[in-house]
Amino acid sequence: QSVLTQPPSVSGAPGQRVTISCTGSISNIGGGYDVHWYQQLPGTAPRLLIYDSTDRPSGVPDRFSGSKSGTSASLAITGLQAEDEADYYCQSYDSTLSGPVVFGGGTKVTVL
Amino acid sequence: QVLLVQSGAEVKKPGASVRVSCKASGYTFTTYYLHWVRQAPGQGLEWLGIINPNGGNTRYAQKFQGRVTVTRDTSTSTVYMELSSLRSDDSAVYYCARDPTLNSGSGSWHFDYWGQGTLVTVSS
Numbered sequence: 001q002s003v004l005t006q007p008p009s010v011s012g013a014p015g016q017r018v019t020i021s022c023t024g025s026i027s028n029i030g031g032g033y034d035v036h037w038y039q040q041l042p043g044t045a046p047r048l049l050i051y052d053s054t055d056r057p058s059g060v061p062d063r064f065s066g067s068k069s070g071t072s073a074s075l076a077i078t079g080l081q082a083e084d085e086a087d088y089y090c091q092s093y094d095s096t097l098s099g100p101v102v103f104g105g106g107t108k109v110t111v112l
Numbered sequence: 113q114v115l116l117v118q119s120g121a122e123v124k125k126p127g128a129s130v131r132v133s134c135k136a137s138g139y140t141f142t143t144y145y146l147h148w149v150r151q152a153p154g155q156g157l158e159w160l161g162i163i164n165p166n167g168g169n170t171r172y173a174q175k176f177q178g179r180v181t182v183t184r185d186t187s188t189s190t191v192y193m194e195l196s197s198l199r200s201d202d203s204a205v206y207y208c209a210r211d212p213t214l215n216s217g218s219g220s221w222h223f224d225y226w227g228q229g230t231l232v233t234v235s236s
Contacts, residue, residue, distance in 0.1 A: 002156060036222040038157075045207055045226035046157065057224065089157055093219045097174045100218045101147070101159035 004104035011110040020107045022073045022090035030071035033093040040087045085111045114138040116227035123233045129196040132230045134208030141189035142166040145211040148193045150204040198234045205229040
């Protein structure tokens with residue numbers, strides 16, 4: 001069981017907006033720690049998508065955005081494209097023995 | 113460009129140890145921390161530990177304390193992860209990943225570049 005909770009799957013039609021939630025607790029997201037998001041295409045290593053909750057590395061399309069509030073964070077994908085079909089993971093810091101680095105269980109995004 | 117190139121796939125018997133290497137290039141090796149993360153088949157990501165190549169300080173996940181050792185060789189810009197007393201549930205792809213946060217502290221740790229992954233299979 002992952003310290004950070006994500007929905008197992010989300011889906012949307014091309015062009016739509018989808019969001020992925022990442023729910024934690026006071027020992028991680030709620031404690032003010034940043035959330036980072038990764039995209040993993042099948043058979044490949046994860047790729048950094050969002051860091052420090054809201055920032056995008058160079059080369060990541062602005063269709064991807066991150067937000068954080070309280071003990072949760074979200075990743076939004078607008079203008080969904082077929083190439084966005086992948087697994088997405090959130091990651092943060094945890095101050096308990098579960099940490100210091102914790103991940104969500106991952107969310108499969110399906111483009112209908 | 114930044115590259116992290118890992119060693120090849122390994123097959124080990126239960127109880128054995130495995131050592132995976134990660135050779136860094138394209139940046140100053142001692143500037144950035146390097147982490148190890150694993151992913152069991154069809155499962156999510158799991159953090160094992162971190163090393164500061166400048167000095168060799170390490171920190172490990174509680175779950176792997178006593179079984180995992182991360183070292184580095186600054187002369188070859190290579191980091192090593194050794195996992196001992198292997199069990200079948202250690203079968204996974206093991207990744208090294210660079211941390212861009214410099215001296216921001218553990219609360220900001222994340223990963224900007226990843227190795228290609230090394231499949232470790234534990235089977236009798």
